[in-house]
Amino acid sequence: MSRRPTIRDVARVAGVSTVTVSRVGNDPALVSPTTRARVEQAMRDLGYVANAAARSMRTRLSRSIGCLVPDLVNYPNAAIAQAAERHLAAAGYSLLLTSSDYDPAAEVRALEALRTRQVDGLLLYVSDETDPALTRALARLDMPLLVLDRTLPVDADTLLSAHGPALREAVRYLAGLGHRRLAIMLPGLPVRPVVERRRAFLAATAEAGLDPLAQRVVEVPPGDHHRLRAAQDLLAGPAAPTAVLVEGSRQVRAVLAAARGLGRAIPHELSLIALDASDIATVTTPELTTVTRDYEEIGRVAAGLLLERLAAPGAPWRRVELESRIELRGSCGPVPGDRG
Amino acid sequence: MSRRPTIRDVARVAGVSTVTVSRVGNDPALVSPTTRARVEQAMRDLGYVANAAARSMRTRLSRSIGCLVPDLVNYPNAAIAQAAERHLAAAGYSLLLTSSDYDPAAEVRALEALRTRQVDGLLLYVSDETDPALTRALARLDMPLLVLDRTLPVDADTLLSAHGPALREAVRYLAGLGHRRLAIMLPGLPVRPVVERRRAFLAATAEAGLDPLAQRVVEVPPGDHHRLRAAQDLLAGPAAPTAVLVEGSRQVRAVLAAARGLGRAIPHELSLIALDASDIATVTTPELTTVTRDYEEIGRVAAGLLLERLAAPGAPWRRVELESRIELRGSCGPVPGDRG
DNA sequence: GTGGCGGATGAAAACGTCAACATCGAACTG
DNA sequence: CAGTTCGATGTTGACGTTTTCATCCGCCAC
16 A cells, blocks of 8 residues: 655646645645636645644644434434534544443543544533542643533533423323323433433432432343343332333343243233333334433534633633423323222 | 643743653653653643644544444444453543444545544444445445445445344244245345345255245334334235244334234244344343344454454455344244144 | 735644653672 | 674754745726
């Protein structure tokens, strides 16, 4: 593989200086039409593409964005990342994607790598809001940050989802169906959506006049084994909840499996609302009532906010909140043996 | 935001030359322990990270890999990309990810962008094997290519999945259950897996002694509307197949919906085998018998092949094939009203 | 006719890093 | 003790691009 043609090769072939070639690429209006045509012809003939490394060294801009997600296989993450990539690419930015597998140490390493690579900004979906090493690494970073659905003590723009309102609506809906013993299963991660949902669940059940002692919040450690076990523990016994809200399709799977194992039919003997699991909501029987979000919108808005920040580095920090919504399907029903 | 510290700043603080600093980063053994310690301290104090653009300009290596996938939301793609990213990152490479949305023109544009960005190699999952513009762009690329599950007329290493054997096994299994009218639904994309599966389906049904005229191959254009329509058309009528093989979870959804709409119960009135849809296979009722692959393995091997190619640019091209396997679950049963 | 202006182009330098070569002293060899 | 080797460090220049400033030419206004 021979050396790639440089701006100098193009200049020589077109009989102009390198500056002129550069201008054809960056600000064509500065070059006369005849010269421009000659240069463009030379570029085509040689198969010239600008060397981004050299350009980025000179301009101190890499036109690339780093993106850190905990898990790309998780449907919402993939959908958000894909939408963001699409919009960043349209603006001429490339996406450097890293998946941390929920490991804060891996995230710190990834941040270092992205810093070395001179990304112009960062799309950040961290897996632990409380990790001090991570917070320190972020503060040291000194570049535009767009934080997704996290509360972090750093200067950054933030794009949040409003998890509370739709979840309250879901709880009211279940209470309206006569349920008095609810549970919510959340991943055991120190991140905002979990905090918000727990809070909204407790507030909404209290508002609905349900006995606080009969409501359960279960935080599940990662690993399918734990997920299944937690679901089985929750659903077994006479005081088991009659309705559960479950975050994430992996945990939903576990609950479906546990319910099947225990012979609890959905929705007749157990009502189920899935949170952020729209990838499987319409293939189960019955289909799942879901609290979901518009992931395409999230990715799009995130990309937009970051691009605006890059264009206006001095502007005040922004904090945007997008709605969640409830989608009623068939996984909820009245309480079995309702006393009403 | 002030200028980031450079190798020169570190050199000044540590009282050494820039080369020494460079060596501490790249080949520490060349530097005496005391000097090294002093340099490392200075790096920490200043928060120095090397500028990858400058390094890459000097070394002509970017230590980044481009990855082109048609759709990141598609579970197998996400799983493969994530596994590849993990292994590339472990080797010090970053992943530039682009999703083309099945648009060959977008793929050509993305290739141009990745070329400009001087990626050292490419992980390529194109959406059209036959597009001449794409093939031309690839030939022009002049960098190590790892082609995933495609047959492309370019010099490249190739990682294939063996789609045929497991699919033949699936057909034999269905024939063994008494099915005489089978169908296969494939996406209407000119790519190798579709070609392979079509061929294997036709060969296996013939081998099983089934009337060739009663077997149907349906190629479905993209779009959920088309998917549902195609499924309804296929399943309606007296000559409808009693068993279908369906590629991709989106099409599987459509078939499930159509079957439900037509009142055809699975597996009693319709047998279903899903191809590459393991994300939903265990949440449906009944769970789906599936032909699937080890996506983590694919991503890992792909990354490994590419890394080996980067280490040995002159080695002969490689062509690796990984197995598929069938996972029996509950979506297949004997033919309704079997004459046997 | 001269001064000035704007459009088109070029020369030179700089971005941050590393490779190639040079230097220097100390330790070893015979 | 001279010659050789080796380990540790430094000097210089180049990678490919863009920025800054300068030049040149023709044209217009006064």
